[in-house]
Amino acid sequence: xxxxxxxxxGLMFGGACFLILxxxxxxxxxxxxxxxxxxxxxxLAMSGRPDGKSAPVLQGNSAPAVDPLPQALILTAIVxxxxxxxxxxxxxxxxxxxxxxxxxxxxxxxxxxxxxEDAS
Amino acid sequence: xKDLVFALPILLPLLTAIVALLAGRRRWRRWLIGLSATAQLxxxxxxxxxxxxxxxxxxxxxxxxxxxxxxxVIDLLAAIMLALGALTALAAILFGYAELPPEDxxxxxxxxxxxxVTGINLAFxxxxxxxxxxxxxxxxxxxxxxxxLEADDWDIKQAFPYLALNLVGSTxxxxxxxxxxxxxxxxxxxxxxERADALAGTPQLTLLALLFLTVFGMKAGVxxxxxxxPNSYPILPSPVAALYxxxxxxxxxxxxxxxxxxxxxxxxxxxxLLMAWLAAATMIFGVLGAVSRNFIxxxxxxxxxxxIGYMVLAIGLFTPYALAAAIFYIxxxxxxxSTxxxxxxxxxxxxxxxxxxKTGRLWLATPVLxxxxxxxxxSLAGIPxxxxxxxxxxxxxEGLRQQEWVLVFCxxxxxxxxxxxxxxxxxxxxxxxxxxxxxxxxxxxxxxxAAVAGGMTVISLGIGFGAEFFLGVAHEAARQLLxxxxxxxxxxxxxx
Numbered sequence: 001x002x003x004x005x006x007x008x009x010g011l012m013f014g015g016a017c018f019l020i021l022x023x024x025x026x027x028x029x030x031x032x033x034x035x036x037x038x039x040x041x042x043x044l045a046m047s048g049r050p051d052g053k054s055a056p057v058l059q060g061n062s063a064p065a066v067d068p069l070p071q072a073l074i075l076t077a078i079v080x081x082x083x084x085x086x087x088x089x090x091x092x093x094x095x096x097x098x099x100x101x102x103x104x105x106x107x108x109x110x111x112x113x114x115x116x117e118d119a120s
Numbered sequence: 121x122k123d124l125v126f127a128l129p130i131l132l133p134l135l136t137a138i139v140a141l142l143a144g145r146r147r148w149r150r151w152l153i154g155l156s157a158t159a160q161l162x163x164x165x166x167x168x169x170x171x172x173x174x175x176x177x178x179x180x181x182x183x184x185x186x187x188x189x190x191x192x193v194i195d196l197l198a199a200i201m202l203a204l205g206a207l208t209a210l211a212a213i214l215f216g217y218a219e220l221p222p223e224d225x226x227x228x229x230x231x232x233x234x235x236x237v238t239g240i241n242l243a244f245x246x247x248x249x250x251x252x253x254x255x256x257x258x259x260x261x262x263x264x265x266x267x268x269l270e271a272d273d274w275d276i277k278q279a280f281p282y283l284a285l286n287l288v289g290s291t292x293x294x295x296x297x298x299x300x301x302x303x304x305x306x307x308x309x310x311x312x313x314e315r316a317d318a319l320a321g322t323p324q325l326t327l328l329a330l331l332f333l334t335v336f337g338m339k340a341g342v343x344x345x346x347x348x349x350p351n352s353y354p355i356l357p358s359p360v361a362a363l364y365x366x367x368x369x370x371x372x373x374x375x376x377x378x379x380x381x382x383x384x385x386x387x388x389x390x391x392x393l394l395m396a397w398l399a400a401a402t403m404i405f406g407v408l409g410a411v412s413r414n415f416i417x418x419x420x421x422x423x424x425x426x427x428i429g430y431m432v433l434a435i436g437l438f439t440p441y442a443l444a445a446a447i448f449y450i451x452x453x454x455x456x457x458s459t460x461x462x463x464x465x466x467x468x469x470x471x472x473x474x475x476x477x478k479t480g481r482l483w484l485a486t487p488v489l490x491x492x493x494x495x496x497x498x499s500l501a502g503i504p505x506x507x508x509x510x511x512x513x514x515x516x517x518e519g520l521r522q523q524e525w526v527l528v529f530c531x532x533x534x535x536x537x538x539x540x541x542x543x544x545x546x547x548x549x550x551x552x553x554x555x556x557x558x559x560x561x562x563x564x565x566x567x568x569x570a571a572v573a574g575g576m577t578v579i580s581l582g583i584g585f586g587a588e589f590f591l592g593v594a595h596e597a598a599r600q601l602l603x604x605x606x607x608x609x610x611x612x613x614x615x616x
Contacts, residue, residue, distance in 0.1 A: 034293055091283060098277075
């Protein structure tokens with residue numbers, strides 16, 4: 001179980017890095033979504049093997065429960081990650097509207113010049 | 121209830137931000153936020169006074185004691201940082217009041233500054249790794265919003281590298297927190313410190329330390345991962361840029377101090393060595409970037425990186441003397457750097473631009489501003505007896521003592537190049553005659569703006585001339601930081 005999780009987390013991090021290094025905004029966005037989920041999965045793996053353990057809910061039985069702390073951490077991280085990704089969607093959309101390109105290479109091309117009318 | 125005063129550095133800005141969001145009248149809001157910022161400075165000074173020579177103050181949130189609940193710990197270092205943060209925020213807010221009339225100000229700017237301060241203060245006070253992550257996120261989300269709030273259509277693209285690199289940094293931080301929990305079964309600083317001693321010298325601990333170095337080095341702006349900073353800060357409005365320049369990267373340096381000085385065991389030679397060499401690279405590349413720019417805020421933004429190099433170098437040398445030097449350098453740097461950004465903002469008002477090709481004649485028009493700039497620029501370059509000299513002197517002495525000749529050479533070279541790029545601003549803005557539009561001294565608002573910068577300069581001069589007192593404080597803060605057994609004992613068994 002541990003090995004499968006490790007390989008999955010590694011694949012997710014690798015895929016996320018690949019996507020983030022692409023030029024298209026949409027791929028970069030998907031890369032970041034994958035990246036935050038890879039980190040969450042990694043956190044979940046820190047609670048150890050779940051075999052034979054119950055959910056961390058008190059029901060009167062004395063079966064050993066899985067460590068609840070990583071789950072609490074993941075919940076917090078998901079909420080924060082969701083907020084930041086939402087911000088990123090809006091930022092990329094506004095950049096697309098303002099600059100007329102959805103390609104990071106074109107966006108940071110040094111030959112592009114600031115339009116004259118709003119030069120201050 | 122008496123303990124509640126230790127939560128004030130977080131509660132006060134948070135409540136102010138929420139009330140300011142709800143309050144309608146802009147003038148009232150300005151009064152409210154100005155008073156709150158002053159009160160925050162007062163609270164921080166009281167805390168710093170109480171922390172000198174005393175064991176740290178501990179507040180268990182919700183009444184839960186140290187290893188189980190989340191605790192806030194205020195020791196001398198945290199209190200110093202709180203005071204500096206409150207001072208910078210107050211200066212930025214007052215400068216903003218002087219720069220724009222209330223009706224022209226973006227209604228979200230002041231509440232967002234308060235949210236930013238909340239995150240910064242929480243990062244200083246917390247003694248829990250995951251809570252530190254939350255503090256970083258509060259701070260970063262507020263900073264993303266402030267960065268794009270007033271950016272124009274062309275500048276907005278510079279926010280993207282800032283967001284992307286910080287998001288990668290946050291993800292790595294999450295992974296580091298997970299690894300720490302997997303290794304030690306706890307996220308409380310004292311408990312990690314207690315259990316890390318057993319692992320001292322093992323490759324796992326070295327790996328964890330390197331991961332922390334990557335994460336917090338990125339937040340601090342250390343060499344290979346600093347690209348998020350120098351192009352994004354110039355798009356900020358000047359008062360907000362002064363706050364960012366003073367505080368944001370220093371939060372990263374503070375956490376490096378806290379994690380490497382207090383939480384991890386002191387015998388991590390590989391990460392310390394790596395830190396020192398990365399710091400030397402940061403200094404050189406940062407200052408070369410500054411030399412290559414030709415507008416004031418661009419030069420100053422690259423200088424932040426170069427100065428971060430000195431602080432991180434001091435942490436990398438890792439002796440009590442070097443850590444005291446790092447703390448003194450932080451005190452000096454925050455005041456000087458934010459003042460220089462405020463001067464840059466005043467130049468923009470007077471010359472309508474901060475492009476050094478187009479600015480000029482300021483020395484004739486406003487010698488006071490020239491004196492303020494000159495004092496702070498020379499202090500940044502490290503000319504005695506100004507405050508920058510003492511920090512650099514201590515770091516170089518410690519480098520010579522450890523016979524790190526190359527590192528010392530890099531530090532001295534960066535100092536010379538700093539002086540060179542400051543002279544570039546001096547020549548371009550104050551001495552050059554080529555101001556096409558002339559100097560707009562009829563803009564009355566430049567006087568209160570220069571007055572705020574002047575007030576910060578007086579404080580900076582005080583740090584330079586009262587160096588003995590501030591060095592004493594820095595030494596005491598470093599002593600408290602490095603006294604790990606007392607910290608563990610106090611947090612896990614004594615206090616709370």
